[in-house]
Amino acid sequence: MRYAVRTSLRSTGLVVLLGVVMTMLDTTIVNVALGTLAAEFHTSLADVQWAATSYLLAMSMTVPVTGWAVGRFGVRAVWLVSLVLFIAGSALCAAAWSLGSLAVFRAVQGLGGGLLQPVGQVMLAQAAGKERLGRAMSLISVPAMLVPVLGPPLGGLIVQGPGWRWLFLVNVPVCAVALLAALLLLPRGSGSLHAHDEEPANGAGRGIGAGQRLDVLGLALLSPGLVALIYGLTEVGNGASLLHPASWIGAALVAVFAVRSLRVTSLVDLRLFRDRTFAAAVLALACYSAAMLGFTVLVPLHSQLAEGGGALEAGLLLAPLGIGAALTMPLAGRLTDSRGPRGVAAAGVVLVVASIVAFLLTGGGYVPMFTLGLGHGLVATSVMAAAYTTLEPSAVPAATTLSTIVLRLAAPFGVALLTVLLQVFTRAGAAEPFTPAFWAAAGLAGVSLLPIALIGSGTWRRSSSAPA
Known part of the structure; x- marks a missing residue:
């Protein structure tokens, strides 16, 4: 039994690492190419910043549906769909013909990447069990620390070598291997929440999404709220006023969601x-x-x-x-x-x-x-x-x-x-x-x-x- 658990954790860890390493890398690798992209698309550096911002905002937008999607479809299905989205977005970014198309395609990348990281964490926690959680979390923490640091130097080499489009094309073979590994190593139905799972004594965390409809109103409040709040805070960090309207709009939407979620079964279980x-x-x-x-x-x-x-x-x-x-x-x-x-x-x-x-x-x-x-x-x-x-x-x-x-x-x-x-x-x-x-x-x-x-x-x- 111990060998089986160890093997399951190792195979799951391999699948997760292959899947998340490129999404983590893409949070920083494009930053060094902003000047090149501005020249390529004949626009300003401030405008081309949206190529990086749209990716991060799209990642934040998809996080609220993670728990519901995993409970409804299982981690294997959500993981595979997220990988396909990320690969498609990467290929489209490499073929971008304008700044607007690049920003849209980066958002497609972000939709997939925003699901991959939390879903990978779910898979590791479920494969490890409580007795191996520390080692499971270290599997995802090491690349989370190293990859963003390595991103800018690697991005500089790619831009100076084969060109900026390869910043995105390099994702395709790596994620294709990740997709193949997931198909081969993840058992069908892995991560589904079953009715006989033991419930916490306090009633919290009953597997939101398992057999439940998507909380559309909660999603309409939380996802735009997170995007607005994160964008506003980012702008404040870049020198904008503390009264940036996006921050206050986002905070208000998140607050309304929080009050509502305490009264009804919602998208996120507070x-x-x-x-x-x-x-x-x-x-x-x-x-x-x-x-x-x-x-x-x-x-x-x-x-x-x-x-x-x-x-x-x-x-x-x-x-x-x-x-x-x-x-x-x-x-x-x-x-x-x-x-x-x-x-x-x-x-x-x-x-x-x-x-x-x-x-x-x-x-x-x-x-x-x-x-x-x-x-x-x-x-x-x-x-x-x-x-x-x-x-x-x-x-x-x-x-x-x-x-x-x-x-x-x-x-x-x-x-x-x-x-x-x-x-x-x-x-x-x-x-x-x-x-x-x-x-x-x-x-x-x-x-x-x-x-x-x-x-x-x-x-x-x-x-x-x-x-x-």
């Missing part, structure tokens, strides 16, 4: 927050992700504006972070499975905060970035695993949908918060305007220790000792 460990893990991830994403945006700016470095030097400064995280993520997975997530996550946060402070006090450098990566690898894997430990299998798709939505909002919020601080102190004529923003990043990361302390350990010990 009742999952009644589970203390799940709620604590998601809150910790939100605080921590906001700090880390904001910090990694400020680091290249600091290198270029404060130290006079070039674009390549600024990009390479993030490489030690990815290397350090890749080293500790597998270790974090094993420690989480054997000892529980709370101590691993707390140690990681302490190391991250110390590394940010060291970066601030020493004026930057590769060593603090490397130790930051070591801490990040401990936090990301352990807290992601903790989110699932007290949930029943039927609640996993709904939990993944909910946690993904929170994290998609946390990232632009963190970037907006820290860049606004940078702008405020720059306008005030501060000698070191980056300093308050870096301190804020350290403080926000440190706040995540509070919800981490609420993550239970007794339930983990019982589940991790269960036979595989």
Whole structure:
């Protein structure tokens, strides 16, 4: 039985890695080609930015339907359809004849990519079971950390070599292999939610989507709300006013959805927050992700504006972070499975905060970035695993949908918060305007220790000792 579980996790992990690696890469690989695309389509750099923005917004739009789609059709079917969408979008992007067509085709890519990441997480959690969640989360965390860092250098090589269309064509053979692997390795009907699945005692997470109609009104509120809110926060981070109308419209739509979902069975099951460990893990991830994403945006700016470095030097400064995280993520997975997530996550946060402070006090450098990566690898894997430990299998798709939505909002919020601080102190004529923003990043990361302390350990010990 243990061998069968291990084999299932390995095969599922292979399928997920093949599927998500290109979607993660596409979040950054196109950024280096924006100037080339502006020249190709005879437009401005501001206009061509929509080639990147449309992909990210489309990814956010599809996340709310993940739980319903998995419950209704099963993860295998949703995974295959998402791959086909991503491959089709990639091929169409390579054939784009105008900026408008490229933005539309990038949105098609994003529709597929937005489903692949949370559905892959669902598949890993279901294949691992509670006793191997740490190792399962490390499988997806390593490429999630490394691939975006490698994206800009790889994109530069492709643009200077075969040309910008190959930024998208390179996806086709990789995703075709992923599609073949999914057809061969994923059993038919995998991930479907059955009526006999055990329900949580508090009634939360009953597998929304299993035998239920799509909540059309909820979708009409939440998807546009997320897109507007993320877009507005992104614009604020780029220097727009805090009163950007998209932010407030998006926040209002999301708030209406939240109030409604507490009264009726809705697209996203907010009742999952009644589970203390799940709620604590998601809150910790939100605080921590906001700090880390904001910090990694400020680091290249600091290198270029404060130290006079070039674009390549600024990009390479993030490489030690990815290397350090890749080293500790597998270790974090094993420690989480054997000892529980709370101590691993707390140690990681302490190391991250110390590394940010060291970066601030020493004026930057590769060593603090490397130790930051070591801490990040401990936090990301352990807290992601903790989110699932007290949930029943039927609640996993709904939990993944909910946690993904929170994290998609946390990232632009963190970037907006820290860049606004940078702008405020720059306008005030501060000698070191980056300093308050870096301190804020350290403080926000440190706040995540509070919800981490609420993550239970007794339930983990019982589940991790269960036979595989």
